[in-house]
Amino acid sequence: MKLGIVVWAEGTTVRFRILEGVRVERGQLVKVEDAGRTYVMRVYDFKPESLLTPAEVAAASHAAARGDRVVLYDQPLRLYDTALATILCQIEEGGRVQGPTSVPRLFTPVESLEREDLELLRLGTGDLVVGVVRVGHKPSDALVALDGSKVIPHHVLVCGVTGAGKSNLGKVLAAAFMLAPPRYSLVLFxxxxxxxxxxxPGKYGLAHLPAAEERLFVVTPRVEEPTRLKLELExxxxxxxREVVAHPLKVDLSSLKPSDFTMTGEFTEPQEEFLWAAYRQLGDEWLEVITTVDARSIHKRLGGMAGVNTIAVTKRKVRHLLGTSGIFVPRAPGDLFEAVLGAVREARVVLFDMPFASEGEEKLLTIAVARRLFHAYERxxxxxxxxxxRLPYVLIAVEEAHRYLSKQAAGGEVRENIFSTIAKRGRKYKVGALYITQMPGELIETVIRQALTKIILPLPTKPDLQKVIQYSPYLDEAEQEIRTLDKGEALLVSPPSGIRFAVPVKIFSYEELVEALVLERGEEARARAPASG
Structure with a gap:
């Protein structure tokens, strides 16, 4: 469908006149075919062009205000709408896609992007399908998929305000991991x-997926020992x-080490030294002593190796992290950390279901699990x-990532924690992080820069927008579009997947995805069943 005519081009920006009666939307993908080359562009703004005199503008606006018909001399020549678009890529003869190296000539026609054009972009060739290409606010039939083996080691950033669809996207990603070949593992908290x-009611979870019985491992307070959890679901x-493999949400205190606490980034250097001194001097009972014995007595037992005030403050922090929900206990049924490592080796999605965990307990458990996974892969x-x-690639999700990797932490000093380590070194060991946040502007810059795949949901706040755009390729002209995204709509940037521009995406509705998969499985079962009669 013809949409307009190119009237100006410079750099990677093209302005085209919109034809009368044609609707063009911000974020829409369009194309220009010129001299055997196809330019794919994304509309990012609009600008009316007027050759009217001030007197004509005054007269026309006055007539419109009174409800009279506005009549202008040679209106199509002197007043029309234009759209501003940025060139995303160009498709050469033979179908080779590359970055823009030229601009279309003036007065060449601008057309809507057809399914055949989208297929040439090869956006759906990955093995982790997350949605479809969005044309304006309308979903197309063209799939958008990530290449897991290349995306996971280089980390993923998901950002959007509350209600933007982050949880839906998390479940869609988990479903993609379970449906993909057993090469990847995802850990969720x-x-x-x-x-x-x-x-x-009406919302589905990961257990609704038929693949959950083979590919889901859940850590939950619903069970008291390692077992298969039976669930009845609507x-x-x-x-x-459904029957899913389950493990109790219990961690034996004896399995915790000082590194589990120091890697939270919550402790100062003297406090970290005290934790290690207690571990060396007190042996297996180090944690019990810290939590139950008063600061002065500990000071004496350690021979004055740490100050009383340092010990007292550290005790409060340790108690806060251990919490009172019964996650960290003196004796636990089975080794949770070994069970999780085993599930990751089997390329399962590991889900920690912990509805009663405090913020401290969540942080300590997340850090302890991530630390063991990283060091197991490193070793x-x-x-x-x-x-x-032979190990699968593993992606560790970090909800509210700004709590772990904030540039405001510790008065501006960011203390090392396991996720800052993974951000810098994880790619060497097939370990990646999925940073989920509604405040990307609070994250340290290296995390945003090193997360090469970014899925940007509605994000209207300027500081957050500017930070993401500043450290991302292909988003220079995307600010207005990101502001106007609806729930479940996103811009996706993923150079590791071979996607060299910001793709407008409609993320699958998880509920619709599950129902489609169940229907497909039922049809396959009926097709395999022998004909009766």
């Missing part, structure tokens, strides 16, 4: 009870049963390269 069975008006690569090659 859920304190809102949204991911396992859904947050409310799905599209029917009741379905495997250094000492057992053959085993490491």
């Amino acid at each position: 859920d304190v809102e009870s949204e991911y396992l069975t859904g947050s409310e 799905l599209a008006g029917d009741v379905v049963e 495997a690569r250094k000492f057992s390269p053959g085993e490491w090659e």
Whole structure:
């Protein structure tokens, strides 16, 4: 469909006149075919062009205000609308896609992008499908998929305001991991009870997926020992049963080490030294002593190696992290950390369902799990390269990432924690982080810069917008579009997947995705069943 005519081009910016009666939307993908080359562009703004005199403008506006018909001499020549677009890429003869190296000639026609054009962009060739290309606010049939083996080691940033669709996207990503070949593992921490069975009636969780019985491992207070958790779930008006591998949400205190606490970034250097001194001097009872014995007595037992005030403050921080929800206990049924490592090796999605966890407990457990995963992969690569090659890529989700990686932490000083380590070194070991936040402007710059795949949901606040745009390629002209995104709409940037521009995406509705997968599975089962009669 013809949309307009090119009237100006410079750099990677093109302005085109919009034809009468044609509707063009911000964020819409369009194309210009010129001399055997196809330019793919994204509309980012609009600008009316007027050759009217001030007197004509005054007369016309006065007539319009009174409700009279506005009549202008040679109106199509002197007053028309234009759209501003940025060139995303160019498709050469033969279908080769590359960055823009030229601009279309003036007065060449601008057309809507067709399905065949979208297929040439190869946006759906990855193995982690997250949605479809969006044309304005309308979804197309063209899939958008990430290349897991290239995306995971280079980290993923998901940002959007409350209600933008971050939880839906998290479940869609988890579904993509479960549906992909067993080459990837995803670790999720859920304190809102949204991911396992859904947050409310009509909402689905990961257990609704048929693949959950083989690819989901859930850590939950619903069980008291390692077992298969039986769930009855409502799905599209029917009741379905699922059995998923489950482990109790219990961590043995004896399995915790000072590194689990110091890697939270919550402790000062003297406090960290005290934790290590207590561990060396007190042995297996170090944590019990810190939490139950008064500061002065500990000071004496350690021979004055740490000050009383340092010990007292550290005790409060340790108690805060251990919490009172019964997650960290003196004796736990089974080794949770080993069970999680085993599930990751089997390329499962690991879900920590912890609705009653405090902020401190969530942080300590997240850090402890991430630390063990990272060091297990690091050791495997250094000492057992053959085993490491067989390990799946693992992506560790960090909800409210600004709490772990904020530039405002500790009075502007960012203390090292496991996620800052993973941000810098994880790519060497097949370990990546999924940073989910509604305040990307609070993150340290290196995290934003090193997360090469970014999925940007509605994000209207200027400081957050500017920070993401500043450290991302292909987003220079995207500010207005990001401000006007609807729930579930996103811009996706993923150079590791071979996507060399910001793709407008409509993220799948998780509920619709589950119902489609269940329907597809039912049809496949009927097709395999022998014909009766």
